[in-house]
Amino acid sequence: MLLRLGLAVVPTSLPRVHPAPIPLLQRTRSCLSRRRALLLPLSLPLSSSSAATMSAQPPPAPPVARKNPRELVEHGDARVDDYYWLRDDSRSDPAVLAHLRAENDYTAALMADTKQLEDEIFAEIRGRIKEDDIDAPLRKGQYYYYERTLTGKEYAQHCRRLVPTDGPVTVHDVMPTGPDAPAEHIILDENVKAEGHDYYSIATFKVSPSGKLVAYAEDTKGDEIYTVFVIDAESGEYVGRPLKGITCDIEWAGDDNLVYITMDNILRPDKVWIHKLGSDQSDDICLYHEKDDTFSLGLHASESKKYLFVESGSKNTSFIFYLDISSQGKELVVLTPRVYGIDTTASHRGNHFYITRRSEEFYNSELVACPLDNVSETTVLLPHRESVKIQDVQLFENHIAVYERENGLPKVTVYRLPATGESVGQLHGGRAIDFVDPAYAVEPEPSQFNSNVVRYYYSSMRTPPSVFDYDMDTGVSILKKINTVLGGFDASNYVTERKWAAASDGTQIPMSILYRKDMVNLDGSDPMLLYGYGSYEICIDPTFRGSRFSLVDRGFIYVIAHIRGGGEMGRKWYEDGKLLKKKNTFTDFISCAEHLIENKYCTKEKLCINGRSAGGLLMGAVLNMRPDLFKAAVAGVPFVDVLTTMLDPTIPLTTAEWEEWGDPRKEEYYYYMKSYSPVDNVKAQQYPHILVTAGLNDPRVMYSEPAKFVARLRELKTDENLLLFKCELGAGHFSKSGRFEKLREDAFTYAFILKALGMTPGLEASSL
Numbered sequence: 158m159l160l161r162l163g164l165a166v167v168p169t170s171l172p173r174v175h176p177a178p179i180p181l182l183q184r185t186r187s188c189l190s191r192r193r194a195l196l197l198p199l200s201l202p203l204s205s206s207s208a209a210t211m212s213a214q215p216p217p218a219p220p221v222a223r224k225n226p227r228e229l230v231e232h233g234d235a236r237v238d239d240y241y242w243l244r245d246d247s248r249s250d251p252a253v254l255a256h257l258r259a260e261n262d263y264t265a266a267l268m269a270d271t272k273q274l275e276d277e278i279f280a281e282i283r284g285r286i287k288e289d290d291i292d293a294p295l296r297k298g299q300y301y302y303y304e305r306t307l308t309g310k311e312y313a314q315h316c317r318r319l320v321p322t323d324g325p326v327t328v329h330d331v332m333p334t335g336p337d338a339p340a341e342h343i344i345l346d347e348n349v350k351a352e353g354h355d356y357y358s359i360a361t362f363k364v365s366p367s368g369k370l371v372a373y374a375e376d377t378k379g380d381e382i383y384t385v386f387v388i389d390a391e392s393g394e395y396v397g398r399p400l401k402g403i404t405c406d407i408e409w410a411g412d413d414n415l416v417y418i419t420m421d422n423i424l425r426p427d428k429v430w431i432h433k434l435g436s437d438q439s440d441d442i443c444l445y446h447e448k449d450d451t452f453s454l455g456l457h458a459s460e461s462k463k464y465l466f467v468e469s470g471s472k473n474t475s476f477i478f479y480l481d482i483s484s485q486g487k488e489l490v491v492l493t494p495r496v497y498g499i500d501t502t503a504s505h506r507g508n509h510f511y512i513t514r515r516s517e518e519f520y521n522s523e524l525v526a527c528p529l530d531n532v533s534e535t536t537v538l539l540p541h542r543e544s545v546k547i548q549d550v551q552l553f554e555n556h557i558a559v560y561e562r563e564n565g566l567p568k569v570t571v572y573r574l575p576a577t578g579e580s581v582g583q584l585h586g587g588r589a590i591d592f593v594d595p596a597y598a599v600e601p602e603p604s605q606f607n608s609n610v611v612r613y614y615y616s617s618m619r620t621p622p623s624v625f626d627y628d629m630d631t632g633v634s635i636l637k638k639i640n641t642v643l644g645g646f647d648a649s650n651y652v653t654e655r656k657w658a659a660a661s662d663g664t665q666i667p668m669s670i671l672y673r674k675d676m677v678n679l680d681g682s683d684p685m686l687l688y689g690y691g692s693y694e695i696c697i698d699p700t701f702r703g704s705r706f707s708l709v710d711r712g713f714i715y716v717i718a719h720i721r722g723g724g725e726m727g728r729k730w731y732e733d734g735k736l737l738k739k740k741n742t743f744t745d746f747i748s749c750a751e752h753l754i755e756n757k758y759c760t761k762e763k764l765c766i767n768g769r770s771a772g773g774l775l776m777g778a779v780l781n782m783r784p785d786l787f788k789a790a791v792a793g794v795p796f797v798d799v800l801t802t803m804l805d806p807t808i809p810l811t812t813a814e815w816e817e818w819g820d821p822r823k824e825e826y827y828y829y830m831k832s833y834s835p836v837d838n839v840k841a842q843q844y845p846h847i848l849v850t851a852g853l854n855d856p857r858v859m860y861s862e863p864a865k866f867v868a869r870l871r872e873l874k875t876d877e878n879l880l881l882f883k884c885e886l887g888a889g890h891f892s893k894s895g896r897f898e899k900l901r902e903d904a905f906t907y908a909f910i911l912k913a914l915g916m917t918p919g920l921e922a923s924s925l
Contacts, residue, residue: 216266216267217263217266217267219263219871219880220256220259220260220263220871221871222239222240222243222256222864222868222871223242224239224240225239225240225241225242226238226239227239227241227242229241229801229804231804231821231822231827232824232827232828234827234828234831236800236831236837238801238865239868239872240864240865240868240869241801241865243256243861243864243865243868244859244861245861248853248854248860253861254886256864257853257860257864257884257886258886260864260867260882260883260884261882261883261884261886263881263882264881264882264883267879267881268881268905268908268909268912270912270917271908271909271911271912271917274908274911274917274918275904275905275907275908276904278707278903278904278907278908279900279901279904281644281706281707282703282704282707282900282903282904283897283900284643284644285642285643285644285646285703285706286643286703286896287640287641287642287643288306288307288308288309288310289305289306289307289308290305290306290640290641291303291304291305291306291316292304292305292624292638293612293624293637293638294318294332295602295603295605295612296320296326296330296332296605297364297368297605298320298368299319299320299368300317300318300319300320300368301317301318301319301320301332302315302316302317302364303316303317303332304316305343306896307348310348311348311351311894311895311896311897311898312346312347312348312350312351312357312894312895312896313347314343314345314346314347314348315343315344315345315346315347315362315371316341316342316343316344317341317342317344317390318332318333318338318339318340318341318342319339320339321333321338321339325608326605326607326608326610327608327609327610327628328610328626328627328628328633328634328635329635330610330626342391344371344388344390344393345359345362345371345373345388345393347359350375351894351895354377355887355888356376356377356378356379356854356887356888356889356893356894357375357376357377357894357895358375358376358377358379358894359373359374359375359376360374360375360376360381360383360405361373361374361383361385361405361406361407363407363408363409364390365390365409365412366409366411366412366462367412368390369389369390369391369412370387370388370389370390370396370412370434371387371388371390372385372386372387372407372409372415373385373386373388374403374404374405374407376405378854378889379852379854379855379885379887379888379889379890379891379894380854380855380856380889381404381405381424381856381857381889381890382402382403382420382424382856383403383404383405384399384400384401384402384403385399385400385403385407385415385417386399387399387415387434396434396435397434397435397436398437398438400415400417400432400438401438402419402420403417403418403419403420404417404418404419404420404426406418406426406454406455406456406457407456408456408457408458408465409458410431410465410480410482410487411482411483413433413434414431414432414433414434414487415431415432415434416429416430416431416432416444416456416465416480417429417430417432417456418430418454418455418456421450422807423450423806423807423808423809423810423811423812424809424810424856425450425453425809425812425813426447426453426454426455427446427447427448427453427454428443428445428446428447428454429443429444429445429454429456429467429489430442430443430444431444431487442487444467444478444480444487444488444489445467445469445478445489447469449471450806450812450813451471451812451813451815451816452469452470452471452474452813453469453470453471453813454467454468454469455467455468455470456468459503459504459505459506459552460504460505460506460551460552460553460604460606461504461505461506461552461606462482462606463481463482463483463505464479464480464481464482464505465479465480465482466478466479466480466492466502466503466504467479467480467489468501468502469495470500471813471816472813472814472816472817473497473498473500473816474495474496474497474498474499474500475499475500475501475502476491476492476493476494476495476496476499476501477491477492477493477501477502477503477512478490478491478492479492479503479505479510492510492512492532493512493514493532498516498517499514499515499516500514500515500516501513501514501515504550504552505529505552506552506553506554506557506574506577507554507577507578508528508529508530508577508578509526509527509528509529509581510526510527510529510532511524511525511526511538511550511552511557512524512525512526512527512535513547513550515728518541519541520541520727520728520729520732521541521542521543521545521546521547521727521728522541522546522547522728523537523539523540523541523547524537524538524539524547524550524559524584525537525538526538526581536580536581536582537583538581538582538583538584539559539583539584540583544563544564544727545561545562545563545727546561546562546563546724546727546728547559547560547561548560548561548562548567548696548724549601551601551604551611552606553574553604553605553606553607553608553609553611553629554577554606554607554608555573555574555576555609555629556571556572556573556574556609556611556629557571557572557574557584558570558571558601558611558613558629559571559572559584559587560599560600560601562696562724562725562726562727564726565667565719565725565726566596566597567597567598567599567696567698568589568590568599569589569590569599569611569613570587570588570589570590571587571588571589571590571611571627571629572584572585572586572587572588573586573629573630588629588632590613590627590634592615594617594619594620594653595653595654595655596617596618596653596654596655596669596670596698596699597615597616597617597620597698597699598614598615598616598617598698598699598700599613599614599615599698600613600614601613601614602614602624609628609629609630610626610627610628610629611626611627611629612624612625612626612627612637613625613627616700616701617653617699617700617701618651618653618669618671618699618700618701618702618705618715619648619651619652619653619671619701620648620701621639621640621641621642621646621648621701621703622639622640622700622701623636623638623639623640624636624637624638624639625637640701642703646706650673650674650675651671651672651673651674651709652670652671652672652673652674653669653670653671653699654669654670655667655668655669655670656668656670656752656756658718658745658748658749658751658752658753659748659752660721660741660744660745660748661744661748662741664721664733664741664745666718666719666720666721666745666748666749667719667725667726668716668717668718668719668749668752668753669698669699669716669717669719670714670715670716670758671699671705671709671714671715671716672709672713672714672715673709673710673712676709676710676711676712677712677714679757679758680757681754681757681758681759681760681763682760682763683712683713683714683758683759683763684708684711684712684713684714684759684763684764684765684914684916685713685714685715685716685753685758685759685763685764685765686708686713686714686715686716686765686766686767686910687716687718687746687749687750687753687764687765687766687767688715688716688717688718688766688767688768688772689717689718689720689746689749689766689767689768689772689775689776690720690722690723690768690769690771690772690775691718691720691721691722691723691734691742691745691746691771691772691775692722692723692734692735692742692771692772692774692817693722693723693724693731693771693817694723694724694728694731695723695724696719696723696724696725697717697719697723697725698725699717704900704903704904704907707903707904707907708907708910711911711916714758714759716749716753716758718745718746718749718750720734720741720742720745720746720749720775721733721734721738721741721742721745722734722735722739722741722742735817735818736816736817736818736819736826737819737825737826737829739818739819739829739830739833740778740832740833742775742778743775743778743779743782743833746766746775746779747779747782747783747786750764750766750783750786750787751786761785761786761787761788762788763788763914764786764787764788765787765788765789765790765791765910765913765914766779766787766789766790766791767790767791767793767906768791768792768793768795769792769793769794769795770793770794770795770796770857770858770890771796772793772795773792773793773794773795773796773797773849773858773863774795774796774797774799774835776790776791776792776795777792777795777797777835777836777866778833778835778838780792780835780844780845780847781833781835781838781839781840784842784843784844784845785843787845788845788846788913788914789845789846789847789848789879789909789910789913789914790845790846790847790848791847791848791849791850791906791909791910792847792848792849792850792863792866793850794850794851794852794855794857794858794863794890795835795849795858795862795863795866796858796862797834797835797836797862797863797865797866798834798835798836798861798862798865798866799818799830799833799834799835799836799837800821800827800830800831800834800836800837801834801836802859802862803815803818803819803820803821803830804821804822808859809856809857810857818830835866836862836865836866836869839866839869839870839872839873839874840873841873841874841875842873842874842875843874843875843876843878844870844874844876844878844880845878845913846878846879846880846909846912846913847870847878847879847880847881848879848881848882848883848906848909849863849866849867849880849881849882849883850863850882850883850884850885850892850902851863851864851882851883851884851885852884852885852888852889852890852891852892853884853885853886853887853888853889854887854888854889855889855890856889856890857889857890858890860884863882863884864882864884867880867882878913879909879912879913881909883905
């Protein structure tokens with residue numbers, strides 16, 4: 158399902174997403190790979206003569222979008238959209254492209270005086286990255302698999318080495334290197350595949366059960382419509398013809414068959430197919446067609462690799478089919494029935510399916526098991542708990558690792574399971590994995606089903622991404638890989654805190670805070686960047702992001718507001734920030750900003766805010782509600798034309814998201830959404846400095862939404878502050894595809910923020 162996310166998740170559907178890492182939930186198995194950087198001194202000031210020359214040149218006039226009024230009527234209410242013409246589904250209208258290029262030219266002209274600073278920030282960010290590196294190798298079958306990056310190269314190589322011995326996987330398992338080690342084999346070099354493409358992304362890389370073949374999903378536009386290729390793992394030669402126009406959800410059903418999902422004309426994943434290698438795609442068999450346009454399909458394999466699970470889900474309901482890979486019939490069988498309000502995910506071990514089940518009564522989920530031969534006979538393993546949300550589970554031959562959330566923080570508890578074939582009962586005596594930071598992120602990593610080792614990813618805002626192997630029998634945890642951060646980075650220089658702000662209704666909102674302890678005063682004089690998201694039950698955990706230190710090492714305080722609409726505090730946290738309670742998301746964010754100001758973390762004059770995608774909706778809403786509270790705002794690929802978009806079922810995501818935002822064809826939702834939709838609430842008032850971004854090929858938030866928002870702001874705002882719009886004409890929701898190209902967006906954003914605060918060398922705030 159496409160969600161309007163930003164990092165996120167492409168499971169059953171693509172949300173309007175942010176770029177932060179998103180947990181690998183069973184129900185939303187991401188097919189976007191998760192890519193996992195002190196600062197050099199500020200640049201020397203420009204000479205006074207150079208600054209004078211720049212300030213003496215009058216700035217160019219901003220682009221003015223022509224008006225072509227279009228009346229939109231619903232429930233007897235007429236809205237006039239002067240900029241509806243900016244929407245072009247083909248993305249080829251010369252007038253639209255000319256306007257977008259004019260906006261890009263205007264932005265480049267007004268940011269020309271910070272180009273040197275942007276380049277230096279880019280060099281800082283890139284300088285923290287160890288460019289030649291490998292992931293923590295994962296042992297599967299007779300090989301270690303891993304990704305390698307090379308100095309100066311934008312993309313990864315997918316590699317493997319033979320395992321020299323046949324012993325069991327343990328936490329002490331290490332891939333041998335050196336002259337006597339088995340030779341490295343490069344299965345696929347993305348740098349070679351990316352040649353000739355402005356955009357290139359491999360979202361899924363799946364090795365067949367025998368290890369002889371590899372299937373990978375390729376996107377060369379950023380529109381998240383994939384082509385799947387199968388290659389021989391040793392020779393790299395193509396096997397059969399590619400599968401075109403599909404999602405990145407693909408799984409092997411034995412060595413001879415692939416199961417995959419296709420989308421309808423609004424990019425809703427609606428059909429699941431099975432493909433026999435060597436045959437033509439037109440001969441593939443459709444296993445299921447989901448005709449309800451509020452539901453979308455997802456696909457994942459059990460950890461045992463014996464079953465595939467097809468989930469059909471909406472925001473409130475999901476049901477599951479399973480496919481027995483060993484069966485000759487290759488037919489889907491119902492595992493959990495379609496019951497409104499019941500949400501299920503599944504996996505398999507031995508003679509039982511394990512099902513996580515959520516309902517209105519069990520809103521934080523319960524874990525049950527049922528026999529393969531009687532799926533209606535369920536045994537509760539972990540009952541529902543009001544204060545603990547079950548977020549994910551990983552099954553092993555003898556253990557289960559349960560990923561939960563309590564009091565807003567992730568936790569992992571490991572239980573030993575009875576021998577296969579024995580009856581199952583409630584889980585008792587679990588062992589919790591300990592974590593040290595006050596605020597942190599933990600996510601499941603791929604692990605080996607037939608081992609006693611669970612692999613997990615850990616980071617905090619000051620702890621670089623780390624991969625650990627945890628022995629579920631002994632409780633021993635071994636660090637397998639920590640990302641090297643160059644440039645003199647020292648985690649002990651930084652402080653992470655967890656604070657709480659009181660919302661307007663008294664609800665306590667958690668915040669994660671990062672700053673450099675020798676560079677902040679905590680007296681209100683420090684600049685701040687406050688980030689928010691608050692949608693889709695997504696948890697924006699405080700992960701490490703190396704680029705942030707280009708602000709933090711300049712004295713910034715960086716804060717994440719974990720506002721309602723997200724999933725940090727459990728299912729009710731999400732439900733209290735959606736539909737007719739969506740405004741809680743916006744007022745929570747405002748309350749966090751006010752709390753930080755009252756407690757002297759910053760002042761209004763030093764407070765900058767940032768959000769992407771659905772977080773861009775947050776930016777638009779709070780800018781309209783409280784423009785006086787912020788100095789500058791960055792709205793990345795923002796979902797800002799909420800009412801018009803959600804009234805149009807021909808736009809990707811609309812039908813699937815009526816359960817998230819509401820269906821404005823119903824009068825109650827129409828007027829509620831109209832009261833906060835950013836495009837509909839721009840008014841004649843002063844706004845802070847604003848940077849808005851978009852991607853021409855974005856399938857989650859159409860480029861026309863931010864374009865219209867900017868046009869409305871230009872028409873109505875009464876200030877002379879910066880209003881810049883930057884549209885990537887060759888990319889989609891996640892900006893450019895190369896690992897260094899992506900860093901340019903951060904560098905540009907930070908240069909804008911520094912310019913807005915008057916912190917650019919040689920430039921005074923008055924020169925804005």
